Amino acid sequence: MELPRRGLSADQVAQLAAPLDRQHVRERRQGGSQVSYVEGWHVIAEANRIFGFDGWTRETLSLQLVAERERPIGNQQRPGWSVTYRSTVRVTVHLPSGSIVARDGSGAGHGIDVDLGQAHESALKEAETDAMKRALMTFGNPFGLALYDKEQRAVGEVDTPSTPSTPSTPTAAPAAPAAPPRPRPTSPSPAPARPTPTRPTKPTPPIRRTPAQRTPAPTWISSQPATSSPPV
Numbered sequence: 001m002e003l004p005r006r007g008l009s010a011d012q013v014a015q016l017a018a019p020l021d022r023q024h025v026r027e028r029r030q031g032g033s034q035v036s037y038v039e040g041w042h043v044i045a046e047a048n049r050i051f052g053f054d055g056w057t058r059e060t061l062s063l064q065l066v067a068e069r070e071r072p073i074g075n076q077q078r079p080g081w082s083v084t085y086r087s088t089v090r091v092t093v094h095l096p097s098g099s100i101v102a103r104d105g106s107g108a109g110h111g112i113d114v115d116l117g118q119a120h121e122s123a124l125k126e127a128e129t130d131a132m133k134r135a136l137m138t139f140g141n142p143f144g145l146a147l148y149d150k151e152q153r154a155v156g157e158v159d160t161p162s163t164p165s166t167p168s169t170p171t172a173a174p175a176a177p178a179a180p181p182r183p184r185p186t187s188p189s190p191a192p193a194r195p196t197p198t199r200p201t202k203p204t205p206p207i208r209r210t211p212a213q214r215t216p217a218p219t220w221i222s223s224q225p226a227t228s229s230p231p232v
Contacts, residue, residue, distance in 0.1 A: 007097030015050050016140030019156045025147065036152070038144045040129040046142045051093050058132055061088040061104065063124065073114060080114040083123040089131035093139070105135030 008016075024042050028035055047056050066084040073080035085108065092102045107130025111122030136143040146154035 007095035007099045007101075009096050012050055012096075015142065018141060019154045020141045020144070020146040022155050022157055025155060036147045038133070038147070040133060043133050043136055043143050047091075047136055050142065054094075056091060056093045059090045059092070060128055060131075061090050063087045063127065066108070068116075068120075071112070073112060078114055080112060081116045081119040083111045083116075083119040085109050085120075085123045085127040087124075087127035087131040089128060089135055091132060091135040103135045103138045105131045105133065105137070107131035107134055 020038075024038055025036050026039060028037065064086045066086050068081065068083050071080060071082045072078065086106065087109070088104060088106045090102055090104050092100055094100050107127055109123040109126025109128070109130060111119035111124075111126070113119040113122065133144060137145050137148075139145075141154050146152060
């Protein structure tokens with residue numbers, strides 16, 4: 001069955017009509033029978049998720065003390081107090097279209113404590129939370145509407161899909177990290193070259209010339225004729 005929109009977005013309508021996830025359902029004994037319920041913090045979290053953190057408000061219209069009496073508490077029967085409050089809360093949802101939807105809910109809260117102030121505080125908180133849950137319940141299954149059906153046909157195991165990423169181009173698989181380069185073996189530094197000993201330069205020997213190469217002594221020309229007689 002399609003819900004009337006009245007300004008709700010298509011995504012909000014789908015979330016309000018979705019089944020209640022069974023993992024959020026709690027059980028307690030009340031009046032001799034087992035009662036199913038959803039916790040107050042979960043209802044607030046669902047309202048933030050569906051309507052937005054700034055898309056809804058809660059207002060306490062009335063808060064009335066119903067009962068306050070003394071009573072024994074615990075196995076030791078210590079003297080204490082029992083307090084009961086009744087509350088009416090209005091939940092206003094601001095729709096994307098600009099319009100608003102307001103729902104009222106009534107609830108009761110009970111506080112039992114040895115301290116009278118603590119008993120009043122517990123009863124006040126429970127009454128306001130119970131009234132808020134009843135007001136939000138009228139919006140759909142995520143707020144506990146499905147639990148009012150005795151067969152709980154709108155309660156089941158719901159897989160919450162993760163938000164898929166939609167890249168414009170296929171993303172390649174990440175490459176395996178490159179192995180670190182192996183250190184290259186370092187060659188030993190070459191030994192310093194020994195200086196080449198220099199041999200002493202031998203002196204150049206004097207050039208010896210043959211008699212034929214020698215320069216002949218100058219011949220003095222005499223005007224006297226040579227004699228062939230031997231010297232005395």
